[in-house]
Amino acid sequence: MTAAAKSLDNPIPPNSQLAQGHLLGIEGLNPLEIAYLLDKAEGYVDHNRQVDKKLDLLKGRTQINLFYENSTRTRASFELAGKRMGADVINMAVEGSSIKKGETLIDTAMTLNAMQPDILVVRHDQSGAVNLLAQKVDGAVINGGDGSHEHPTQALLDALTIRRRKGTLAGLTVAICGDIAHSRVARSNIHLLNIMGARVRLIGPPTLVPKSFERMGLEVHHDMRKGLKNVDIVMMLRLQMERMQGSYVPSTNEYFHFWGLDYEKLSAAKPDALIMHPGPMNRGVEIATDVADDIDRSAIREQVEMGVAVRMACLEVLCDQRQPR
Amino acid sequence: MSGLTAFINARLMDPASKLDAKGGLIIKNGKIREIIKGLDVPQVPYGAEIIDCEGHVLAPGLIDARAYLGEPGQEQKETMATASQAAAAGGITTIAAMASTDPCVDEVALVEFVSRRARDTAIVNVVPTACVTRGRKGEEITEMGMLAEAGAVAFSDGHRAIGSAQVMRRALAYATGWDLLIIQHPEEPSMAASGAMNAGEMSTRLGIPGVPSIAEVMMVERDLRLVEMTGGRYHAACISTEASIKAIRQAKDRGLPVTCSAAAHHFALNELAVGEYRTFTKVSPPLRSEADRLAVVAGLEDGTIDCIVSDHSPHDQEAKRLPFAQAADGSIGLQTVLPLALELHHTKQVPLMRLLDALTRAPAQMLGLPSGKLAEGAPADLILIDLDMPWRITESLFLSRSKNSAFEDRPTQGRAIRTIVAGETVFNLNEG
Numbered sequence: 140m141t142a143a144a145k146s147l148d149n150p151i152p153p154n155s156q157l158a159q160g161h162l163l164g165i166e167g168l169n170p171l172e173i174a175y176l177l178d179k180a181e182g183y184v185d186h187n188r189q190v191d192k193k194l195d196l197l198k199g200r201t202q203i204n205l206f207y208e209n210s211t212r213t214r215a216s217f218e219l220a221g222k223r224m225g226a227d228v229i230n231m232a233v234e235g236s237s238i239k240k241g242e243t244l245i246d247t248a249m250t251l252n253a254m255q256p257d258i259l260v261v262r263h264d265q266s267g268a269v270n271l272l273a274q275k276v277d278g279a280v281i282n283g284g285d286g287s288h289e290h291p292t293q294a295l296l297d298a299l300t301i302r303r304r305k306g307t308l309a310g311l312t313v314a315i316c317g318d319i320a321h322s323r324v325a326r327s328n329i330h331l332l333n334i335m336g337a338r339v340r341l342i343g344p345p346t347l348v349p350k351s352f353e354r355m356g357l358e359v360h361h362d363m364r365k366g367l368k369n370v371d372i373v374m375m376l377r378l379q380m381e382r383m384q385g386s387y388v389p390s391t392n393e394y395f396h397f398w399g400l401d402y403e404k405l406s407a408a409k410p411d412a413l414i415m416h417p418g419p420m421n422r423g424v425e426i427a428t429d430v431a432d433d434i435d436r437s438a439i440r441e442q443v444e445m446g447v448a449v450r451m452a453c454l455e456v457l458c459d460q461r462q463p464r
Numbered sequence: 465m466s467g468l469t470a471f472i473n474a475r476l477m478d479p480a481s482k483l484d485a486k487g488g489l490i491i492k493n494g495k496i497r498e499i500i501k502g503l504d505v506p507q508v509p510y511g512a513e514i515i516d517c518e519g520h521v522l523a524p525g526l527i528d529a530r531a532y533l534g535e536p537g538q539e540q541k542e543t544m545a546t547a548s549q550a551a552a553a554g555g556i557t558t559i560a561a562m563a564s565t566d567p568c569v570d571e572v573a574l575v576e577f578v579s580r581r582a583r584d585t586a587i588v589n590v591v592p593t594a595c596v597t598r599g600r601k602g603e604e605i606t607e608m609g610m611l612a613e614a615g616a617v618a619f620s621d622g623h624r625a626i627g628s629a630q631v632m633r634r635a636l637a638y639a640t641g642w643d644l645l646i647i648q649h650p651e652e653p654s655m656a657a658s659g660a661m662n663a664g665e666m667s668t669r670l671g672i673p674g675v676p677s678i679a680e681v682m683m684v685e686r687d688l689r690l691v692e693m694t695g696g697r698y699h700a701a702c703i704s705t706e707a708s709i710k711a712i713r714q715a716k717d718r719g720l721p722v723t724c725s726a727a728a729h730h731f732a733l734n735e736l737a738v739g740e741y742r743t744f745t746k747v748s749p750p751l752r753s754e755a756d757r758l759a760v761v762a763g764l765e766d767g768t769i770d771c772i773v774s775d776h777s778p779h780d781q782e783a784k785r786l787p788f789a790q791a792a793d794g795s796i797g798l799q800t801v802l803p804l805a806l807e808l809h810h811t812k813q814v815p816l817m818r819l820l821d822a823l824t825r826a827p828a829q830m831l832g833l834p835s836g837k838l839a840e841g842a843p844a845d846l847i848l849i850d851l852d853m854p855w856r857i858t859e860s861l862f863l864s865r866s867k868n869s870a871f872e873d874r875p876t877q878g879r880a881i882r883t884i885v886a887g888e889t890v891f892n893l894n895e896g
Binding site: 344345361362384386387388390392397 | 598604605606607608609610634637638639640641642694695
């Protein structure tokens, strides 16, 4: 066991995924670990608002961002986080790489591993692909989103945003609305909010929010007005266009009519309810433009800001676990 | 004028409250105001118009959950005006219009069109249904939530089965958001496609390609699994085989939200009626064996079959005067569904109250309608039935624009002699 894991101010238990040097999902983390990551991140929020943002905590470390799926904000956020922490960062996109030439996931992992990276940030369209890859490499692996499984840093940045606005997570009622069935953001948030003592409601059409989620101890609502009643937080999810042409949902028109967030539906929530969205938004599909841009209610841009701080904290904690400074 | 109408000297029969008693009722402003057992003239309020029922059955108006009304698109076969006149003469006060029109009712504007045409031209209530899938193609689900808000009472692709299990699964699941009803035409499409009548000895003799009866139970059983998985409210329309009735009986025993209906021709005729290639007896699903027909009667008797429908399918001569397999499917039925049901009462196979239940309370409950019952405050949609009047079903009596009845020249017994919609008499045999 590393020295850091034993220190008093470090709540990471030896069997935790963090202690192994990976952040693959929120599931399995304990409340103290989450609070620890959030506390660390909190410190980087102010730091990131300074003119000089450069630190040297990860000086000499190599970070590879391996993205099998298109991404703008997550990749940029991880890249900035790594660079601000002082690491050397390279981005590998699937476009134009040997992956397009048919290399398997594990072969790519082994190849990259041979280059001795300290941190691999991986996004993949298949659930479980990041876990598989983590078994094959020596460096720290951060899940940047795998299929419909988990997107842990998104849940952490959402939690930080809520905590800064509301002071706490425990006892809040959070509504997550939209395509829950296919959303890794929803799954990670459900885990995190459950762990931290918030109440979670899921809202959406039955095809996208099956009743089976009730077995996870959550409330499922198909009527958005009922589901939003007295909630503290409204988390909207992005709806993939291909799911709205009659397979899961008949049309964008019907979707917005029943599950799009507008002021009329929002009026059921608490007057100071916070509106969140992981982006990118489909304006007029899952959220009305005026709601999304409401500076008093919407935390959407703040979420992006918190993303960099949270990722800096994750990089720091994982590197500490592997090789304490 | 007090605006009151009193029906006296009637045999009140109301399946919803299990009422079967001598009495009468008073209506005002299109609603039932009071039900009085043993009502006679002294109890009638001053100034009320009095209608003497002469001991006949006064029941809720019939609700037909499945009829094709021609509009929009096939006005040469039927219109809401002509269909509603036929319905009134048949004792039907509410018709659920099938969505399989041209264009089919898969958009809000079409639901509104059906409601508007009904209001402007029909003399009975017409409530719209809408398609489950866009263009009835069986691929993409329709905007069910908004269609329901616009007034669609149920969802069905008409005489076309939803063949894809995945699409049916999604439709049933999506519909649970508003507790909407999905109506299936239960026929495995790949097995039914080439057939024109029931597969069996008769089809073999006639040399007509057959639809095997298992094509129905295969689809019913598949759908029941999906209902169990999704919790969606499901109705199997016009079931015709012993096996599928058994499957639904078992599903109901398991507590699934399932209902089914039988068309009058499936308990009044069997495959022998096809005779010498009579295309008026070509219906979908086809007329079945005598064993199947008896199973339909038994299913009605024990309530496994919730509703009786007309499955009114008007076709002009161009669609029916063709070689059997090329002729269109369907028989008209609005004027004959009640007398054919009453035949089962006269033969003592099904109690009268159960028959009326299958024509009033059951479809009303299934479609979420306020009518179908004799209750204070309910719409004054009523019929007076002469249970015993003998008559012959003849073409000259048909008010529908099309005359393709599978029951032409059939002697029968009993009929509606007066039909009242929202307090207004829309059919009166004695003044006809």
